[in-house]
Amino acid sequence: MPLMxxxxxxxxxxxxxxxRLDAALAIRFKDRLREIAARNGPVILLDLSRVDFMDSSxxxxxxxxxxxxxxxxxxxxxxxxxxxxRVLRLTRMDMVFVIHPxxxxxxxxxxxxxxxxxxxxxx
Amino acid sequence: MIDQDHSAxxxxxSGAPPAYDLWRRVxxxxxxxxxxxxxxxxxxxGWPMFHRVLPADPGAIQATLLELQDRFGPDVDGDALARxxxxxxxxxxxxxxxxxxxxxxxxxGTPARALTIHLSVxxxxxxxxxxxxxxGPPLPPSCLSAxxxxxxxxxxxxxxxxxxxxxxxxxxxxxxxxREAQRNVLCFNIPGQLHLSPRSQSDVA
Numbered sequence: 001m002p003l004m005x006x007x008x009x010x011x012x013x014x015x016x017x018x019x020r021l022d023a024a025l026a027i028r029f030k031d032r033l034r035e036i037a038a039r040n041g042p043v044i045l046l047d048l049s050r051v052d053f054m055d056s057s058x059x060x061x062x063x064x065x066x067x068x069x070x071x072x073x074x075x076x077x078x079x080x081x082x083x084x085x086r087v088l089r090l091t092r093m094d095m096v097f098v099i100h101p102x103x104x105x106x107x108x109x110x111x112x113x114x115x116x117x118x119x120x121x122x123x
Numbered sequence: 124m125i126d127q128d129h130s131a132x133x134x135x136x137s138g139a140p141p142a143y144d145l146w147r148r149v150x151x152x153x154x155x156x157x158x159x160x161x162x163x164x165x166x167x168x169g170w171p172m173f174h175r176v177l178p179a180d181p182g183a184i185q186a187t188l189l190e191l192q193d194r195f196g197p198d199v200d201g202d203a204l205a206r207x208x209x210x211x212x213x214x215x216x217x218x219x220x221x222x223x224x225x226x227x228x229x230x231x232g233t234p235a236r237a238l239t240i241h242l243s244v245x246x247x248x249x250x251x252x253x254x255x256x257x258x259g260p261p262l263p264p265s266c267l268s269a270x271x272x273x274x275x276x277x278x279x280x281x282x283x284x285x286x287x288x289x290x291x292x293x294x295x296x297x298x299x300x301x302r303e304a305q306r307n308v309l310c311f312n313i314p315g316q317l318h319l320s321p322r323s324q325s326d327v328a
Contacts, residue, residue, distance in 0.1 A: 023216040024181040053205075055212040056286035057181075063283040083205050090293050091286045095276040 001028040005036055011043030012036065013078075013103075021051050021058030030061035037065055041073040049079025049102055054087050063093070078103055171198055171246040179219040179238035179257060188212060191244065199246055203315030206294050207244065207251045213287040214255050214309060215240055222259025222307075250296070251313040256306045267292070267300055 002017035014036055021029060037044050046062065048054070066075045078100040080088065088094040173194045177183045188208050195204055224235030236259065243254045266288050274282065292298065295311035302308065 020185070022181070022185055022212060023219065024185040053208065053212075055209060055216065056290060057216060059286060060283050063280050067281055067283065083209070086205075087209070087286075087290065090290050091279070092276040093280060093286075096280045 001025060001032045003032050003036065005040070008043065008045060011045060012040035013045045013047055015047040015049075016051050019050055019052050021054040021061070023055065023057035026057040026061040029058065030064055033061065033065045034068070037069060037073065037075070044073065044075045045100070046075055046077050047079045047103065048077060048084050049081065051084055052081050054084045056087070056091070059087055059091065059093060074098070076100060171195060173242070173244040175242045177240050177242065179215065179223055179240050179259070181216065181219055184212065184215045184219060187242065195244075195246060195251075199251065199317055200315060203251060203313060203317065206315075207253065207313040210291055210294050210311070210313060211242070211244075211253065211255070213291050215242070217287055218257045218259055222257055246317055248317060249312065250315040250317065252310075253313065254308065254310045256308045258306050261302050262300055262307050262309070267298065
């Protein structure tokens with residue numbers, strides 16, 4: 001479950017380097033995010049710009065960590081692709097997270113061989 | 124065997140009942156494999172259909188959804204394809220989580236019940252018609268109807284459950300459920316304006 005962390009002035013940016021956050025990955029994702037959230041803060045900025053598919057299992061993993069955070073820490077979101085934004089809107093979870101516009105290009109992040117932008121995924 | 128007619132085949136006529144014609148096509152291919160299926164109406168050939176039988180576990184479900192993308196990617200617009208993938212993920216993961224008695228916890232090994240999902244998706248001019256069946260226990264009726272009282276987003280976030288059915292109900296048309304011969308059957312349409320072209324190959328053949 002590749003997650004890349006980067007320190008921010010007020011916390012940490014966590015970049016998800018998978019293009020799917022689904023039931024097959026949700027448990028590993030939740031465990032990794034929990035470790036990171038335990039050591040960083042107060043802001044855990046989850047960067048989902050590489051994620052072009054997320055189902056309710058992926059969302060549930062984020063919410064599970066959010067629920068266990070101490071009061072002085074919070075998860076915020078950035079880089080929502082159209083499919084991730086749709087899931088948040090349908091479930092109204094776009095109303096419980098602070099959502100930031102995408103942060104600049106991430107060309108410094110190595111692209112895993114199997115991953116790609118949403119446009120590249122279609123064969 | 125039937126490839127020769129495809130290049131010249133017209134686009135499917137809007138009045139054709141696709142399910143019926145596909146059934147005829149399957150039946151014809153099964154009984155007479157010597158080319159007699161050419162007698163079937165040319166306009167129904169190559170209509171995209173996707174059918175899989177898979178174990179109800181997250182890895183098999185993910186692999187099937189990726190195959191579905193490959194299968195329909197060339198013909199179906201990206202938004203409808205994204206919606207069908209999301210809805211099918213929710214439907215099949217519900218089976219894997221609740222039907223097997225597996226729950227959401229870390230995989231403890233063998234599920235309490237090993238279930239088999241049958242998935243069928245057919246593209247037609249009004250969208251993607253889907254049927255998902257499984258041999259798990261009956262679906263609770265409350266899943267299909269919207270809750271009487273909407274939870275506040277914050278309460279829903281704390282409960283962190285029930286999102287799958289919200290997504291399913293929201294993105295589907297003509298959603299219906301029945302139970303037959305020890306199987307749950309869930310059928311629905313994912314709406315979309317699809318512009319289908321005859322294809323040289325189909326999973327049905």
